[in-house]
Amino acid sequence: MSHSPSKVRRALVGAGTIAVVLGIVYVVLRMGPLAATQVTVQRVERGVLTPSVSGIGTVEARQSWLLGPTQAGRVLKVHVDVGQAVAAGQLLAEMDPVDLDQRVQAQQAALAKARSSLNTTAAQVDDAQARRELANANLRRQRDLARQNFISPSAVEGREQEVKSADAALQGAQANLQAARQEVQRLQAEGAAAERQRQNTRLLAPAAAVVISRDAEPGSTVVAGQPVLRLANPASLWVKLRVDQSRSAGLQTGLPAQIVLRSDARQTLAGRVQRVELQADAVTEERIAQVAFDQIPATLSMGEMAEVTLTLPPLEQVLVVPQASVQTYQGRSGVWRLEQGTLAFAPVRLGASSLQGQVQVLDGLQTDDTVVVYSEKPLSPGARFRVVDRLVRQGKP
Structure with a gap:
């Protein structure tokens, strides 16, 4: 039984249409908006994490x-x-x-006069002592004569009065000598004060x-x-570093630091935490540390900004995941975890992070969980996905 040419053509057209539709469906499912999202995954394991903390600081002088x-x-x-x-x-x-020079000269003149008065008063004391000794000698002779009845008792009384007068004169001279000494000390102190004021006008x-x-x-x-x-002492330059309080656990003196100055971002300078200040900044919620350079650059300038990364002591046997796996979904931080062949968002509590792109997981995951590291587009719960070894750009290997 033969077929007419029109029926053959209709059959060929129908087969071609079905092939085109199937091709479109294949393209849509494999490469279009309904295609499965390509993802890379990694198992959660325990390991050693060398945490680091970074912050921004300014170059200052310690002295x-x-x-x-x-x-x-x-x-x-x-x-x-x-x-x-x-x-x-x-x-x-x-x-x-102003008038400090004249005041100093006046103090010097007054001090010279006071020293002359001191010498005069000292001579008066010597004279009063000599007069008293003479009066005592005369009194002793008069008493000897009175015991032998050569003179009357009234003559002895006169000599005793002379001794009392000499004692009083000596005490007065000694008091004047003490006053003269105190006057010299006062003028010396005032002269020193005036000289100090004169010296304070010279800034050294x-x-x-x-x-x-x-x-x-x-x-x-x-x-x-x-x-x-x-x-400023150029040999005392260091970086005043500010670290977020939430990431400052383990911050202590002696930690090694890597310093990158804004003036030369290509060079990394070595340093060390010299001091951790006890007073934190309550407004910015930051802790403050001073980081010293192992070798101060010759072109370093005060006030320059610097990015500092501190290496903290390593943590043993902690859960770690790649930093790239941490995502934000509906305002919460977490990772996309594979659960029985489907995607589910798992909120996690994170700890320290390292320069190698690893972050510590404190809560939310267990050993041997599988998490998504990279995805070619944003994920959602239950979305279709396909695990690949690595993501490639369309049209490129």
Whole structure:
């Protein structure tokens, strides 16, 4: 029985249509929006985690000084400029002494006069002592004569009165001598105070340092304690690091640090935690640590920002998962876990993290659980997925 050409053509067209539909369905299911999401997975295991904590800090000087007058006055001279290195004891600036020079001279003159009065009073004491000794000698002779009845008792009484007068004169001279000594001490103290005030008008470098700021120029009037110059010891530069309190567990002195300066992001500098401050910042919820350089760079500048990563002591036999597996779903942090061939979101509580991209799991997972590490698109509970060894871009291996 033969078939007509029209029936054959209809059969061929129908078969072609079915093939096209099947092809479209295949493409939609394999590559379209209904295609299974490709994912990579990893088993949860226990291992050694070397945690790290990072933060942002600024370069500061451990040793810095603010130099200014102890009294209000006018700046007379400034001998140094910003960036200049100075030696200990070097004269950096001078304040106008006003009348201090005249006051010092007046104190010196008054002290010289007081010393002359002291010498005069000391001579008066010597004279009074000699007069008393003479009066005592005369009294002894008169008493001997009175015992032999050569003179009357009234003559002895006169000599006794002379001795009392000599004693009183000696006590007065000694009192004047003590007062003269105290006057000399008072004038010496006032002279030293005036000299100290005169010296305070000369601003000297307390140690070898570098001038980092010049805050007043000659002719400017400054109040007591207002800085004229700011100094810093370039050998004491370190990084003031701020670490989030929630990640600061294990922060202690001696921890090794890796420092990356904003001025040279390609270079990593070695350092170590020198000090952990007891007072934390309650506003920013950060702890503060000082990180010293193993070797201070020659081009380091104060105030420069730095990114610091601290290596904490290793943790033994803890649950770890890749940091990439941690996702946020409906406001909660967790991982996508494979449960009997389906996807389910498991909220987890995380701990320390490492520079190798591993993070500690404190709660929410168990050993041998399987979690999704990477996915080619966002996941949802019960979504279709396909496990692959690695994700590839479409059109590229």
